[in-house]
Amino acid sequence: MPIDISGWKHIFKIDPDRYLSDEHLDLLCESGTDAVMVGGSSGVTFDNTVDLLSRVRRYEVPCLLEISESDAIVPGFDAYFVPVVLNTEDGQWITGQQQQAVREFGATMDWDLIVPEAYVILNKHSTAAKVTGATEVRDEKDLIAYARLADRLFRLPILYLEYSGTFGNMELVRKASAVLQQARLFYGGGIDGPDRAREAAEAAHTVIVGNVIYDDIDKALSTVRAVKG
């Protein structure tokens, strides 16, 4: 039975390659967030992923791995989120690495735990955009087309709009959300406190809070209350 993401409004995303004290991790896991997602764009290893999993596992909060390195696929998570980048000309980020991981683990993996995410990378200056060779989303029509591609052609369960480090255009996010028939819209990028969290939560189904965890734990925690009431 796949994990039920339909009620999720808030996720904390923590990076195995960044230091997080036990005290702060405890605050995050007990905050009332809907899930803790483990993932990062560089320096993710099997060892630091195992370490973070074992620390989050003491809590009841669902713990997800967002797969970036096939070397760092650690058993024991509640679900495995697999990014599929829609706006790139580099097939490695759409099907290539995914096929390699399936080649390695496909025979033994529990597919009920696998959740593909249709990524659209919207900050063209971000590391994520550079690494994946993301193509620019030029206008609203472009974004709506990606939303429909994810939702209707591929019927993926998640459309993840990744503004990575900047706060996005919420009118655009709302418009993308409005065309979805079955996918959930995940929003990530620039949520640095309760106001932006609230604003993003009005446009998206689920907001992802990452960097501010490492900059200001109190502000990070305040995003949960802002989003979940």
Add this chain to the structure above:
Amino acid sequence: MPIDISGWKHIFKIDPDRYLSDEHLDLLCESGTDAVMVGGSSGVTFDNTVDLLSRVRRYEVPCLLEISESDAIVPGFDAYFVPVVLNTEDGQWITGQQQQAVREFGATMDWDLIVPEAYVILNKHSTAAKVTGATEVRDEKDLIAYARLADRLFRLPILYLEYSGTFGNMELVRKASAVLQQARLFYGGGIDGPDRAREAAEAAHTVIVGNVIYDDIDKALSTVRAVKG
């Protein structure tokens, strides 16, 4: 209500850019095949697609368009099959052209008629492989991984193994078929008569018969009986 492909064993694929007499078209459409698919890899235009549709429309057989050119998307088909190439490094063939077509037609299209096909191109010397920059499928593990990628990660309804001009390795096809949980396996390539049609039909759910239509209409017709009866 999406078209039901689950009982299909045989499809004739006809090319708008190749000459087919009314008499031969009549024989194909009345042959007992499960569907007629219109599609080609070059020279497909709106005009020659409209023309072929209007000729096939006189018959009861389901008529599908396999989209290759967004300029040649003609209304009035029973379904629109959208190829998504899994084994390429060129994102244009996985999500790029698809997004462009959705950008243009997404607001008005009837999504119930849209059927995505996960393509794996297996003849590396074929035009299809060259045009799409298809990467080589090196071994059985590679093919099985593509099959699982299509069936389990993307949950696409069709895995299309395209040997394009050559007759494939039926043991490999059978093994790919065996790992599918929901997708239907379409096989295309080198079916030049009843023996190969029968052999392919034992390995795949559905066989696609194309070129032999233009070379030897009687042999083409005999593939229907070989597969279905």
